[in-house]
Amino acid sequence: xxRAILGKKIGMTRIYDETGNCVPVTAIEAGPCVVVQKRTPxxxxxxxxxxxxxxxxxxxxxxxxxxxxxxxxxxxxxxLREVRMPPAEVDAYKVGEQVTVSIFQDTEFVxxxxxxxxxxxxxxxRRYGFQGSTKTRGTHENRRHPGSIGNNEFPGxxxxxxxxxxxxxxxxxxxxxxxxxRVDEDRNVLLVRGAVPGHPGGLVLIRKAIKKS
Amino acid sequence: MRTLxxxxxxxxxxxxxxxxxxxxxxxxxxxxxxxxxxxxxxxxVVIRRRRGRTGASFxxxxxxxxxxxxxxxxxxxxxxxxxxxxxxxxxxRSRLYFLRKLRGKAARLKDA
Numbered sequence: 001x002x003r004a005i006l007g008k009k010i011g012m013t014r015i016y017d018e019t020g021n022c023v024p025v026t027a028i029e030a031g032p033c034v035v036v037q038k039r040t041p042x043x044x045x046x047x048x049x050x051x052x053x054x055x056x057x058x059x060x061x062x063x064x065x066x067x068x069x070x071x072x073x074x075x076x077x078x079x080l081r082e083v084r085m086p087p088a089e090v091d092a093y094k095v096g097e098q099v100t101v102s103i104f105q106d107t108e109f110v111x112x113x114x115x116x117x118x119x120x121x122x123x124x125x126r127r128y129g130f131q132g133s134t135k136t137r138g139t140h141e142n143r144r145h146p147g148s149i150g151n152n153e154f155p156g157x158x159x160x161x162x163x164x165x166x167x168x169x170x171x172x173x174x175x176x177x178x179x180x181x182r183v184d185e186d187r188n189v190l191l192v193r194g195a196v197p198g199h200p201g202g203l204v205l206i207r208k209a210i211k212k213s
Numbered sequence: 214m215r216t217l218x219x220x221x222x223x224x225x226x227x228x229x230x231x232x233x234x235x236x237x238x239x240x241x242x243x244x245x246x247x248x249x250x251x252x253x254x255x256x257x258v259v260i261r262r263r264r265g266r267t268g269a270s271f272x273x274x275x276x277x278x279x280x281x282x283x284x285x286x287x288x289x290x291x292x293x294x295x296x297x298x299x300x301x302x303x304x305x306r307s308r309l310y311f312l313r314k315l316r317g318k319a320a321r322l323k324d325a
């Protein structure tokens with residue numbers, strides 16, 4: 001049984017359920033994907049399937065990448081991602097097999113992985129939710145500063161991993177246990193409740209929720 | 214690429230009852246009480262209409278036992294069964310917030 005698919009975030013909207021409740025949803029254009037390669041313990045020392053998503057003209061790909069598809073008589077695709085799974089499940093796939101949203105027909109919850117929106121170089125207040133200082137009462141020039149980071153004699157140094165200003169966002173983020181609202185097989189669209197990491201148009205990997213199955 | 218519009222289309226009402234800002238309307242609302250479902254009516258003046266697709270809504274104001282009550286209804290919600298125009302008022306602005314400050318006779322609108 002399939003457990004994962006690649007998709008593209010379309011955007012957010014709100015819809016009404018049967019009882020008339022308003023539900024915030026993210027629409028994802030999911031699949032159809034194609035199994036491009038299989039990774040087996042015998043050959044690659046781990047087991048996974050490689051999924052391709054979004055057909056493109058061959059001229060858009062470089063030659064090594066185009067060759068991947070040509071060798072297997074598949075249509076060229078823009079995205080390739082591997083999904084780890086136990087060998088028994090990998091065996092169930094055939095190279096060239098299609099994976100569509102219908103795999104989520106009976107799924108209640110999914111985990112979605114994407115690249116979060118880039119926020120650039122951010123200070124400690126925005127990045128980690130530090131409180132900052134009061135605006136008044138004698139505060140001079142350090143209203144959004146992190147405060148003391150290493151003290152004096154003890155410990156006399158800055159601990160590793162201390163939260164400091166730096167780049168925020170634009171990294172791989174997985175949101176777990178997102179509720180599936182609707183699976184639209186005709187349109188290859190998945191509607192899930194709430195937000196999903198990344199920009200509209202961003203590539204996302206949708207997997208069955210590991211904590212709910 | 215699929216668009217949000219075509220997905221939202223599934224959730225829009227085919228026909229939306231016509232009404233304008235300043236109209237006095239009866240909103241027929243489906244209410245679920247325990248097991249039973251019945252239709253409740255909320256009557257008042259439309260003081261605001263927000264455009265949008267699935268998110269479109271309107272606000273109805275009435276004065277109930279001397280207390281101003283405003284309810285916001287999503288236009289495309291299946292719970293809003295019908296919007297019936299009782300009387301049309303002549304207004305020149307799109308947001309009738311000025312009605313909140315007015316009481317009794319002053320809070321009437323001229324008929325359109």
